[in-house]
Amino acid sequence: MKFTIYQESRLGKRKNNEDRLAHCYSRDALLLVIADGMGGHYYGEIAAQIAVQCITESFQREANSKISDPLSFINRTMINAHRAIFDFASAHKLSDSPRTTCVACVIQDNIAYWAHVGDSRLYIIRGGKVLARTRDHSRVQLMIDHGMITPAQALSHPDRNKIYSCLGGLQDPKIELSRKTPLEVGDVMALCTDGLWGLFPDEMLAAALVRDNLMKAVPDLMEKAEASGGQNADNFSVIAVRWEDNYIEPESHGLSTIHTHTMPLGAFTTRLDQFGSNPKYKTELTDEEIERAIEEIRSAIQKYSK
């Protein structure tokens, strides 16, 4: 396999990042997974972390360099993640179970397989156009399907955050499986949370991600999202993969392309941030900020003590 991959999550204007994402690859299979913990529920970020960790660990156990049946693998691990979240809720006697959206994708033999619950999305972009996209399990998507509202209206609809399928919670998730989708050189797969796709129409996302150098295109897109997110911007996250089998452009992105054929069988490379360890997930104080805060308090004491 040859591909370029870029993964990033940002806080937006929220206090906490409830998005979790991971990618993991063996010599012959690549896993991508993203989850967005639901804010209205307790411990949304824990649900997201459990989901991502559960699926990644199953991949590491089962990818004997390849996964034997990718679609059933994704389906099964999502159900396991759902149960793990539910167990967490009952072990802690939470009055309500935490919930999360989830999209997971496995690519092997140049074929992509994916499944999703909720409104985090997967896009496949070919030639600057959206070739495939997951359909959100959301109330507004149903309303669009029934012709009650337009996609543009959905972006500002009061119910835009209501989803009818998720991991965690009392109801079993409705996991929607994809077809087998063969990939071509230059195809871009992007998994993202609603904090990102909510800001850009599909065509704009496709145009932004089709640029040659993915390692530059995605950070640019994130910057743009940061700028246009507004006062109350949600967390936004993306994992983007440019599929480049048999194709390398040495100048533009040769260095960051990952070649897995040199990997030993049975080896894995994973990027999954540990819980709470990514400084972007918390608004953390730097030493400088501490000094500044103390200085500010001291001068207030001076001023008000007369």
Added chain:
Amino acid sequence: MAGVLIIAFILMAQQANHALPPGFRLDEYRIERQLSLGGFSIVYLATDRSGQPVAIKEYLPNSLALRAEGEIKPSIAKEHMPAFRYGMKCFFEEGRALARLSHPNVIRVLNFFRANDTVYMVMEYEHGLTLQEVIKKNHPAITENFMRNVFTKLLNGLREVHSRKLLHLDLKPSNIYMRNEYTPVLIDFGAARQTLTSDSPILKPMYTPGFASPEHYHQRELLGPWSDIYSVGASMYACLAGTGPQAADSRQENDRLVPAMVRWERQYSDQLLETIDWCLCLNYLYRPQSAFALQKVLTEPVDRLKAETVEADTARKSWLGRVLGKLKGKVEPK
């Protein structure tokens, strides 16, 4: 498995922190002894350069930072650093809020500094007892005058706090210091503007059962001045009862709280007892909505004689009438 790992992280054992030893030189101060030990901080009695006593509060959340016996610097696991720093932010909020407040009924901050990998807030040291201790000492001989006097002054301080868009959120007799027996001083703003709840599962919100309003438990988005008012009402109730009232969350399930109006009938004026019950309404909308509104009622001239000699039946009737009136949204003027 994944789930197990995370659970272990959150249920980290709570260990007790060791205080700095007496005689320890901390910045320009000398530690005399430990005054209190809480989940978030340790408070010391110390002396400054001129030998004046001060209280020093050390930020040291025991779920995140641990100081072993004989150690000076706490050890903070690397994975707890973000949460530790985040909690520090809230400690700064307390410092910032108090630094801007200069009021005889609110504790004054004198200094703020960084040492031993954590931060310290130096406050005036108040000689005297907490209201809690005063209640213990004098119960059941707390007079109506004492009640009106102390709580009216306390509400002066609380008004100042609220006017800074700050809520105390942990008002209770043990957080009220009595300077010279009659002047209450609000201390411990550690729970003030409690932003920790939603953000960090390991830093739990602080409240004291009995004194915390129903909003403290389940509907933190509804917290407001009326939540501190509930705590003032509970503190007044505690002055008369000797202990705090039934906890609000258990009242919501099965309200066994005997109204002040019933419990101390004819021992205090109806007006005072009604006011206590009014503050202790479970529905926040039925309580006095501001410290000022409550203060106004407490300072209203009351015909004590009439209040005391009135027949029990009429008293109950008029109390019922007022509660009904309140429910309908009309409060009859007395």
